[in-house]
Amino acid sequence: MAEQQQYRLKIDVFSVDSLPMARLAEYMAELAVLLGECERVHFSHMEKGSAVLVSTIEPVAFPKVEERVSRVSRGDGPKDAMQAFKKIDNLLAKDGAVATLTGPTVGQVIEFPGRTRPKPVKYGPFREVGTLDGRIIRIGGRDETIPVWLKDGDVEYHCNVRGEEVARRLAPYYLNGVIRVHGSGKWVREESGAWNLEQFDINDFEVLDDSPMADVVGKLRAVEGGTWHESDDALSDILGLRRDDKGRH
Template identity: 45%
Template sequence: MKGGGGLPKARGEAWRVKPEQVSLKIDVFTPETLPMARLARYLEELAAMLGSDANLHFSRVAAGSAHLIALADPPAAPKVLERARAVAERTAPRSSMAAHARLDDLLAEDNAIGELFVGRTKLLEFPGRRRAAQEVIGPVSRSGSIDGRVFSIAGKDESINVRLLGDSGGELRCVVSVELARRLGPHLLGGRLRLFGRGVWNRVDAQWVMKAFEADEFVVLDDSPLPDTLRRLQAVFEGVSADEFVSAMSDLREA
């Protein structure tokens, strides 16, 4: 098969491409050289970028330069197309744009470039190895915390993967123990949490970027509106004079 910029052909015939077919072309791999673990990473980020985890199904890796073929459920195909166009126009939700950046990072790490097709239409190009070099400092390991709402808890061994929707709208990922995962279970799709642990960060072009995080504890954050919080504080100190309050604070400082 001769190389080219479009979708591959089989036995001299153009593929019958369904409108709900999604194809990610990676130029440096073939089906024989693409590692299975790397394939899983690419598919995970592709689904996250298109916002269709439940409606996008892996089909195959096509011949030639590796084409990762997935099929969207027909009713969801228009939404997949709309999201891909929004990513191309940089108007997609932050979670999709973050997944787009992670996909390009994977390609850069593999010294590759990529293209995304929906049906026969090429909607996205990933610069990968061609993008401008970034100033990277790290990795740096340090204690810290992350805030967000848990929307996924998954894993089969002693390390459980947790995904959160951060306050800025982006996706955060961390690893927790089985015991902590059980405690997080009741908070799935619930309110905001703060997870404490140890993370690995790189400083990329003057911004800190989290590469990994292992959490060992969490607390539930109070999402009450400010007026409600102030009313509760007023109730706590009801009947306490200013002099009594100052005296109590002095006693605490001296304790």
Template identity: 35%
Template sequence: MKTLTLHLDGIKPADLSMKRLADYLCELAELYGKGGRLHFESVTKGSAKLNARVDDDHHAKVLLRVREVANGVGPKGATKAYRRLADLMQEDQASGVLQSEGAQIIQFPRVSREQKPMVLFKAGSVQGRLYTIGGKDDSVPVRLEGANGETLYCETDIDTAAQLAPLLFKQVRIHGKGEWERRQAGGWRLKKMQISSYELLEKASLKTAIERMRGVDGILWDSLEAPHGSILDQRG
């Protein structure tokens, strides 16, 4: 008989409850193909390894089935089981490799262990050079070029977009509800802002411009303190 092993990197056998183990085995049985030629054998220590054995004359057929599923062309039931196994690994923060007789057969989609950045929805202001107003939907995309050449993504309604149009290629300050993402290196990055109001920035001396700026990258914050010392607008 030949061996089939699902190697779960990130899970120890002691971490697997009987129900969770049953979940994995149920989906593996569907992936391999149900029948009397497949037999569950053991769970190996270390990173959990779910071992099964298959009759020699059925081994090649199982491997072909598994490879086809991984490439998106396998039977519907097996494809569903493959996706469910990937979901189980995602929930358990594990990576999976299917091996047979010591050789890797397929690699399940890898789990990203990177921490997702903090996202905050809060009113604020940004300023920059208005260079794009366009779109055919009720929500009109607006783009500004920030102080460091970065793109500031915004959107607004049709009426406000029409009012902004004469200010194209001019320096403006816009206000609205924004979606802000915490940078790994510190500070906040605007992902998108819904424009509620705006103003044309007059030409001013460098000193005046610096005094007006309270933040970085064209972002203006008011008096509500945010995590890690950033400042957020109290509006909204």
């Protein structure tokens, strides 16, 4: 009968006595995902000394587990395995630890950088000219800079208007229609890589037509001398024009 093979996850800052049970459970859960073949991979024990989680692999599952671990070590493993690798590494970074996963095959090692990985960097702020679309959900203030809040779906933008002239023209559109504001935004690139708009200064705006598409099609069909009324599917015709226009660029 073939012997069961083992994988060892060694975490440098913990011992058997110092690793909290709740944290151990988190490491074990992600390690199970990384190894795969969950029905045939079993937690065996923890070795004395540094915290070493020992997992045993049933012989029938070992070739698949070995291939999966090899792919993770190369960085091209299955999506769930790579996500588990990242989650283990995030746990290690929070614990100020590093770890290695070794298997029975010579040279098969996965290094988890944990605390030694480069710290994410925050960039900015940067100024960039642009536009924002949305509905005004709040406007007003007593200072020279007048705050305006725009909402586009679930996203809210905090904007400012300098001077009363543009603010007065904006006021009638409070909770009334969709506008496009022009100006410059202050952007920050967060540690996660996402861009965050901290502030947007409005210098002008335009009112957008937020009529339902059916109303727009109806208006087109009503244009004297036009041919839209002859089409059975004017909406598809409009979308076709948009595709053709994009194809010319």
